[in-house]
Amino acid sequence: MTNAAPLGARRHAPIHLAVLALLAGIAAGAQAQSASDPASPAAAVNSPTTVINPAANANANANIAEVVVTATKRSTSLQKTPIAVTALNAATLADNHVQTMLDVVALVPGFQATAQGDHGVTTMTLRGIGNDSAKTEYADPEVASFVDNVYSPRAEGATALMFDVEGIEVLRGPQGTLWGRNSTVGAVNIQTVKPELGSRSGYIEGGIGDYNRLGARGAVNVPLSDNAALRFAVVHERHDGYVDYQKFQNPSVDSQRAAYLAAGGDPAAFRPINPNNFVSGGDKYSAQDQSAARLSLLWQLAPNVRWNIAYEKFIDRGTPSANLMQTPRPGEKHWSTLSDTSPWVNRDSHNVRSRLSWDISPDLALQYVAGWSKFSGDMRFDQDGGTIVPTSIISGGKFQEHTTVDSNYKSHSHELLLQSVGTRTVDWQVGAYYGNEKNDIRFDIGGMNGTEDGTVAWQGSFIQPKQTVDTSAVFGQATWNITDQWHLTGGVRYTHDKRVHTGGRGYTWGYDPAAPQLPLNPQIDPLDPANGYVAGVPNDGRYSDNKATGLVRLNYDIDRNNMVYASVSTGYKSGGVQDRGLPYKPETLTNYEIGSKSTFLNGGLRINNALFYMDFKDFQFNSPVSFPDGSRGLAIENADGAEVYGLETEIAARIGDGRLSVALAVLDTKLGHLIAGSNDYALPPCTVDTRIETCLDVSGHKLPHAPKFSTTVQYQHTFRLGDGSTLVPRITARYEDEVRLSVFDLGPEDRQKAYASADLGLRYAKDKWWVDAFVRNVSDKKIKTSAFNGFGPWLAQYKPPRTVGINTGFDF
DSSP: OOSOOOTTTTOOOOOOOGGGGGHHHHHHHSOOOOTTOOOOHHHHHTSOSSEEOTGGGTTTTTSOOOEEEOTTSSOEEGGGOOSOEEEEEHHHHHHTTOOSHHHHGGGSTTEEEEEOTTTOOEEEEETTBOOTTOOTTTOOOSEEEEETTEEOSSOOTTTTSOOSEEEEEEEESOOHHHHOTTOSSEEEEEEEOOOOTTOOEEEEEEEEETTTEEEEEEEEEEEEETTEEEEEEEEEEEEOOSBEEOOOOOOOHHHHHHHHHHTTOOGGGOOOOOGGGSOOSSSOBTOEEEEEEEEEEEEEEETTEEEEEEEEEEEEOOOOOOOEESSOOTTOOSSEEOOSSOOEEEEEEEEEEEEEEEEEETTEEEEEEEEEEEEEEEEEEESSTTOSOOSBTTBSOEEEEEEEEEEEEEEEEEEEEEEEOSOOSEEEEEEEEEEEEEEEEEEEEEEEESSTTSOBSOOEEEEEEEEEEEEEEEEEEEEEEOSSSEEEEEEEEEEEEEEEEESOEEEEEOOOTTSOOOOOOTTSOTTSGGGTEEEOOOOOEEEEEEEEEEEEEEEEEEETTEEEEEEEEEEEEOOEEOGGGOEEOOEEEEEEEEEEEEEEGGGTEEEEEEEEEEEEESOEEEEEEEOTTSOEEEEEEEOSEEEEEEEEEEEEEEETTEEEEEEEEEEEEEEOSOEEOOTTSOOOBOSSOTTSSBOEEOTTOOOTTOOSEEEEEEEEEOEEOTTSOEEEEEEEEEEEOOEESSTTOOSGGGEEOOEEEEEEEEEEEETTEEEEEEEESTTOOOOEEEEEOTTSSOEEEEOOOOEEEEEEEEEO
16 A cells, blocks of 8 residues: 555544542542651552662662562562562663663563564563463463553553653562462563652653654642642653665566466556555654653542542554565665555553552551553554565565554453551451453455555455453462461462453455455445455354462571572463354463572672473464465464473672672473464465364474573663762663574574674763663664564564664753
């Protein structure tokens, strides 16, 4: 397609600032509370994910500041928490210019993430386990995302564009007992900055960079009364795409005519290739254009009752990542594509998150956490990546365009948590959870021979008008403090899941010679037989199941600075209904883990280790496949299992005025018996599984995105200048072993070879003003995140090239 305007582009959903309706009641009827009132027990539970303890900062030159985490849904010291968890505070996020989840992965051992081009969905892999096809319309992820403890099924808003974030916790290993669904191998909890009583403060910052990068963000905290405060935060980030458009080299008319006739074309209908069908301008692929705003309210309704509520709006008008040729054609640049599809992304999301805390007594606290989310979006993407140059309008090339015509999603969740307060012989918490999701989608694949003016190769529209998920659970966890040193924890969660698919069906090209052969686009109704499409097998189906998961953990405090633990925990991801109404089974996991957390040199050195073995049953594998009747769909198969062995180590040290941190992971993975198919790869005809056309036995293969060894080393040094200012240079270096990019492991092109990369930064600060310059991917490494060869030559998606920029800002 050329630069036609997308259907429904640039639409803007209304901003629902319902929170403002509360403000009049706050000012008029709330009881006045002193801003200096001591924090209640519930306030400790509500504390940010990563907090710097001022007392621990007293000897900042020698000690590493204490970090407080909420991994156990209580506020505990990182070094006293017997869980493998990485805590990233706001300073660390700023130093590493973390904007999205893709930027977080380098800071966490064993963590990987990719953004798939045809859907633009961020998929995460932790400890070697993930799923590149785990979009909400199709399947659930193994790594759950939370914002302010509210489950986020879609990676949007604060998850997609992180702004005004207090900290991030990445919990490794099954977290289903306390954190719930889809935290099979881990959970990511993002904590936003909350309003503060009695504080009138804020910050503003802006930045520029190459690729016409422009960024701005800021926040302001406003006291409304003695017992209420409001915080407003905004962000905008944009840059041009990294991928240039190649100029189409038009073959001679005579050669086109010869190729056209050789392909069986009608001589009377011959016409030359229209070069205007190839994109030459407009938005480039891999561009960012995202904005978000958040309005947060803190209301201290009573001395023992506290309410935090926030509304967040997210807008994405960027473009998807491009499929690029791994070996460019002679004379063409790596970061370029011969594209016949102009890209777009239109996404809008609205989120409301609420936490109501009630300190019932000095020994007991109650929390009610609720969330509501609404998402709508559409996008278009060039799947073929200009792999093959057409020789005529019907020969040589392949035109394949993926369009999310419309995707709508709503969810709401509710959690009630009752817990003991303080340290007792038995510390306990019990809770109940309910979540509901509803979504609908139309996703089109347009495919033509030669060019978009050619003949139809295969085309299909997947229309799912109603998918619903209902999940409910009850859970409890208790720690028996046997002595001051021995602690035994047990937990269990009972979950009920129900999925219903209603009215879904795929519509595929019927090869009716009377139908107009046009590329499938949003203006074509595939339900109208006159357009040449036939209905496939219905996707209607229902799934319902129950599952109990649990945790047993023993930890021993050797002394005040050293702790060891051992645990056995189970994880669970629901089964469901796939295309054609076929069921797939749930996957389960048993994780065996031992770990240690140690602090040395009077607080100047911290070393945390985790050694684990994960045993999967019925591991879910998702892929787009072709069926023998000519239709296509997404197949979800259950492998017999998978095994993962690993070691994770995190080291943090202060060296004079310098700070050093090291994160490393060692992994060994093995997939159980699985016959896998995928249209993205050139696979042999399937003789084992007659349900799909092509397949490969991948039993025993290594899992994708699971390097045997990876490490990130960061160092920064503070130079204190005579005028009270500071200058802080820093370096972040990463090394990663060779990694498979798919379960098929089809050779070097289907792998990312071992690489090393580095980011550099330099920050100058004086008083409340600062300026920060940075270079990311200094050596301009071409790092693949996915690969496929469904069109013949190998294509891949890549991490961004080298980028440079400068930011500046001040606090007030």
